[in-house]
Amino acid sequence: MASNKSTPLLKTPLAAAHEALGAKMVEFGGWLMPVQYAGILQEHQAVRAAAGLFDISHMGEFIISGPSAEAWLNSVMTNDIRAISPGHGQYTLMLNEAGGVVDDLFIYRLKDQTYLAVVNASEIDQDFDWLHKRLMANVTLENVSEDYAALALQGPKADAILYKVFVKEIRHIRRNQLMTSRFMGESVLITRTGYTGEDGYEFFCPPAVAAGLWERVLAEGVSLGCVPVGLGARDTLRLEACYPLYGHELSPTISPLEAGVGCFVSFDKPERFVGREKLREQKKAGPPRRSVAFEMSAPSAPPRAGYAVHADGRSAGVVTSGGVSPTLGKNIGLALIDSGHASVGVRLEIEIREKRHPALTVKKPFCCNIQK
Amino acid sequence: MNDNIPDNLKYTESHEWLAERNGLATVGITDHAQTELSDVVYVELPAIGKKLAAKAPAAVVESVKAASDIYAPVSGEVVEVNTALTDQPALVNQSPYEQGWIFKLKVADRDEPGALLDAAAYRAKLG
The missing domain is CATH 2.40.30.110 (Aminomethyltransferase beta-barrel domains)
Structure with missing residues (x-):
């Protein structure tokens, strides 16, 4: 992963919590992140058998809004954003003209004309520039990465822990759906998504309440076997689930068809998304x-x-x-x-x-x- | 850090330990090294009879995350390897100075082991 060694590493609002838990910290995409706490194997098994809590605050968040946001997103992303209504999210990709992957991301439709995009930590600036260059009238693009901390609660017990943490203002949501709830007086976006191959949730909250939410989830989850999990087990979990990792299975020289994520490419939508022509040729000839x-x-x-x-x-x-x-x-x-x-x-x-x-x-x- | 650093062993900057007796040196990785690597899942042992120069790559220890080269602390010939590690690589984590030893060298130059770090110097290096 390319990183500028002269710039200090970025810290998430949970850095102190990780150090208090004895985490081993490493550089990842320009961030100082926990690679493990008790050990990668133990943490991996906890997520498969019970639950694990991850700091994913390094991920980037953009808000896209405006009357033309839907049409614009469809012209820069491979998936069809019209397929989702408010309260739903979808996996999608940004491509270069050659059909290679610029980044993979999740886009949530918060309101009819307001979207939240969650992008890879190491690609935040690159993605923002790439999108900003292609912006059209009646669309606003904001990098709100500093306004959000994020946690992922994953594993078969994630659901039970969620209901203990957010006692009120909680309702059932299905995979890739979202809801908002409150924690310590602040609004928390809860999505039923993850990167482990297990059921689970991701929480997007203001940085000020992130440490409180982290501690609360661990406190409510401890009796159910929930442990903090670092990037080491995040990688072994996603590998078992065969989720692509940007920079490995996905890159500017690898197409979504080659990477096996062609089902997130809509050739039928009216908008010509970037990379469509090359990808269409590749689809015809076979990757x-x-x-x-x-x-x-x-x-x-x-x-x-x-x-x-x-x-x-x-x-x-x-x-x-x-x-x-x-x-x-x-x-x-x-x-x-x-x-x-x-x-x-x-x-x-x-x-x-x-x-x-x-x-x-x-x-x-x-x-x-x-x-x- | 509360790393275990036995006083009777010699150490390298690259975190191997060496126990020498009558020209036979047993080599492994330190408690600090195994903690840093965490869960060891595979150890690639050197071939018996292989002649190694000091600081030459001798074995590979693989954790869940990555592969790390293990270097010969001194020059010599590999005369024995710890085959128990083939089935139980985690011995490197559980018992780094005893059951987790990796290979034994017939020392080529009897002066070389003495030039390695002693426990105090290794401890000082770890800080």
Whole structure:
């Protein structure tokens, strides 16, 4: 991840809380973030079995509003924003003209003409500039990242903990829906979303109440097995769920069709979104590469991003993410490989420190407990 | 930090420990190193008979997050490796100075071990 070493790392409003919990802090996308508290494996298992609480305040937030906001969003994002009504959110992507991914993000329709976009921490400035350059009349774009802290509560017990924290002013919402509630007198946006392959919620709140909300969730959740979780387990959880990570499965030289997120691209909407023509050509011809999930077939070191992939004795692509699956106890990974090899049950070889190790492509995801 | 740093061992700047007796050196990683790495999931052991120069990469310890090279603290020939780590890599976390040892070297230059950090110097380095 590119970062300017001369600028001090940004801290979230929860930095002191993390240090009090004994977290190990690392640089991530320009931010000082907790990578782990008790240990990545333990935290991972807590999220799969009970619940975990994540600081995601580093993520960026933009507000897009105005009478033309809907049409404009449809011209810069791949998904069809008309598909969602107020109170709903959708995953979407921003592309370059070549059809490569500038960023992946979530957009929530707060009101008829007001939207909240949640973007990757390391891409906040780049995304804002990219969007600002393309702005049209009757649309306002604001970077409100400093007005929001954010927490993610994930796992099978997340629902029960939510009801203990927000006793009143809470109602049932479904996956990708949102509601607003209150905490310490402040408005909190609650979305039923996440990046773990578990049911769960994300909370967007003013920075001033973030530490209070963090402590309250942990206090209410402790008896149900809820623990604080760092970026280390966030990565192993999302890998098991096969969620793409920007900079790994998604990049300016990888198209959504190659990355396997083509279902979030609307070719039918009237607006010509950036990158549509190239993507349409690629759809017609078939993407040259595809992202596949694989498991190592024999004991080996864990596969890591950047390792070469071979098939039929020839170079076939590259590992984009890899590691040990704490849930399966296997070495797993995602690789971007030539489409000819991109089906389930194909034998691959992963090159680890100049030795090739057998692997097999498998169905995505490795783990996921979300009811659709 | 309350890192365990036994007085009877020698240490490197790169967080290996070495116990030498009669020209045979046992090598592992320190308590500090295993804490920093956290959950070790794989250890790639060196080949027996391999001749290593001091500070040459000798083994690889992989945590959930990343792969880290382990360096030979002194020059010598690999004469034994801890095969228990193949099935139980977490021994590096649980018992870094005993059951989690990684390899043994026949020391090439008997003066080299003495030049490594002692416990006090290693402790001072960690701060």
